[in-house]
Structure formats: structure tokens, C-alpha cells
Amino acid sequence: MHATGWLLEGDPAIRWQTLRDLAETAQNIVERERSRVSKEGWGARLLAEQNGEGRWARGKSSDGGLYVPKWTSTTYTMMMLRDFGLPPTNPKVQRACKLLLDGGFQPGGGIGYGPGAMAGAAMACRDSGKFCVGLMGDGDFVMSAGAIWSAVHQRAPMLLVINNNTTWGNDEKHQMHVAEDRHRPLENAWIGQRMVDPDIDHATVARGYGAWAKGPIFDPAELAGVFKEAVAEVERGRVAVVEVRTQLV
Numbered sequence: 057m058h059a060t061g062w063l064l065e066g067d068p069a070i071r072w073q074t075l076r077d078l079a080e081t082a083q084n085i086v087e088r089e090r091s092r093v094s095k096e097g098w099g100a101r102l103l104a105e106q107n108g109e110g111r112w113a114r115g116k117s118s119d120g121g122l123y124v125p126k127w128t129s130t131t132y133t134m135m136m137l138r139d140f141g142l143p144p145t146n147p148k149v150q151r152a153c154k155l156l157l158d159g160g161f162q163p164g165g166g167i168g169y170g171p172g173a174m175a176g177a178a179m180a181c182r183d184s185g186k187f188c189v190g191l192m193g194d195g196d197f198v199m200s201a202g203a204i205w206s207a208v209h210q211r212a213p214m215l216l217v218i219n220n221n222t223t224w225g226n227d228e229k230h231q232m233h234v235a236e237d238r239h240r241p242l243e244n245a246w247i248g249q250r251m252v253d254p255d256i257d258h259a260t261v262a263r264g265y266g267a268w269a270k271g272p273i274f275d276p277a278e279l280a281g282v283f284k285e286a287v288a289e290v291e292r293g294r295v296a297v298v299e300v301r302t303q304l305v
């Protein structure tokens with residue numbers, strides 16, 4: 057079957073875009089097809105899941121269903137509805153937009169934000185009698201470890217602690233959920249996520265940028281001593297990095 061014909065047999069969300077992009081259809085017909093997205097098929101099914109307040113995921117999560125849980129929350133559902141082409145004038149969309157604009161923005165949810173944000177905060181703390189302490193994942197650290205150099209260069213003392221579970225843990229867990237859902241082997245969930253073979257020597261990386269660094273620390277009994285040393289270095293004006301080895305649970 058011709059691809060366009062096959063696409064036109066699909067959901068209204070696919071049909072209107074096929075008519076617009078592949079079938080050179082008059083605009084009024086495209087718009088009429090697009091208006092079906094809120095009434096039938098995938099778009100209508102998602103809209104039916106919205107609660108009275110305008111939230112998805114039944115409004116039940118740590119942030120009232122705005123961003124959490126992933127994929128089924130208000131944020132992700134709205135992204136999908138946008139891709140389906142639900143018109144922005146739809147009153148249900150408007151209600152959800154207001155919720156998201158008023159309370160749905162995530163402060164610093166982007167991985168790679170940690171080291172740079174810390175360097176900035178450390179600069180702001182200089183000469184204040186306080187110093188900046190940050191705890192972040194190994195993934196967050198590797199994505200922008202170069203910010204260490206900026207902090208060293210700017211003489212901005214700070215203590216950065218890496219929670220090194222040797223994986224993009226959030227995503228490995230997600231792959232486990234998906235594997236369970238699709239009856240696929242759980243033992244493949246680590247692929248593309250674990251940062252092993254070789255393990256990354258984050259302390260050496262940090263020293264390369266000019267920081268004082270210790271790690272990996274495997275034994276919790278060693279932590280207090282290492283942190284005392286690290287704080288003494290920070291109080292002398294240095295950037296200190298401590299890599300603590302943990303496990304994804």
C-alpha cells in the first residue's frame with residue numbers, strides 16, 4: 057500500500073498532518089481534520105484522562121502531577137497533545153497551560169547543570185564567610201566537569217561531592233520499567249547507561265582541572281575523615297571534589 061494511504065487510515069492526529077504535508081490538501085479540509093483531534097482517537101483519549109483541575113496523572117505525585125511521574129504527567133501529556141496538533145485555543149489545554157506556567161517549571165532539572173551552577177554559586181559566596189557545597193550524580197558531573205576549571209580559575213572555593221553509582225541511574229531504572237512492561241530481559245537494562253569498563257576515575261579528572269580531589273571512597277567509615285580533609289582544603293581557598301561510590305537500588 058502507498059505510504060500516504062496507510063497514514064490516512066490512521067488516527068486524526070496523523071491524518072491532518074498527512075493531508076497538510078503529503079497530500080497537498082486545501083487548508084480548510086486540513087483544519088477540519090485537525091479539529092477532530094479533540095473529539096476522537098488518541099487526542100480525545102488523553103483529554104478524557106485530564107482531571108477537573110486540569111492535571112494529568114490524577115494530580116497524584118510529589119508535584120501534583122505537573123512533571124512527575126515521567127511520561128504520564130501534565131507536562132508530558134501536553135507535549136504529546138501539541139504533537140498531535142490539538143489547537144492551543146482548546147479550553148482544556150488553556151487550563152493546563154495556566155497550571156504549567158504558574159507552577160510547572162523545574163528549577164535545575166537539566167543534567168549537566170550541577171557543576172556550572174556550583175561554580176556560579178561558589179563565585180557568589182566568595183569572601184562571604186560561607187562556601188558552596190553540592191552533591192550530584194556521576195552523570196551530572198561528567199556532562200560538564202569542565203566547570204571545575206572555571207571555579208579553580210576564579211578562585212571560588214567549593215566542595216563538590218559526586219554520588220557515583222556508575223550509571224545514568226534514573227534512565228537505567230526507566231529501562232527496567234520498560235523491559236518489565238514489554239516482557240524483555242531485565243539484564244539488558246544497563247546497556248547504554250552504566251559507565252563501567254573502565255570505571256571513570258573522577259578524582260583524576262577533577263585534579264586535571266586543578267582541584268584537590270579524593271576518591272573513589274567505598275567505605276562509609278572513611279567518609280568523615282575525607283570530608284574533614286576536604287573542608288580544610290576549601291577553607292584554604294581550594295576547590296575540593298570527593299567521589300563517593302554508591303549503588304543503584
Ligand SMILES: Cc1ncc(C[n+]2csc(CCOP(=O)(O)OP(=O)(O)O)c2C)c(N)n1
Nearest residue numbers: 165166167193194195196223224225226227
Ligand atoms: C540535559 C538533560 N539530559 C537528559 C536528562 C534526563 N535525565 C534525567 S536524570 C538522568 C540521569 C542522571 O544520572 P546521574 O547524574 O548519574 O544521576 P543518578 O540518576 O544516577 O542518580 C538523565 C539523563 C536531563 N534531565 N537533562
Ligand SMILES: [Mg+2]
Nearest residue numbers: 193194223225
Ligand atoms: Mg549516576
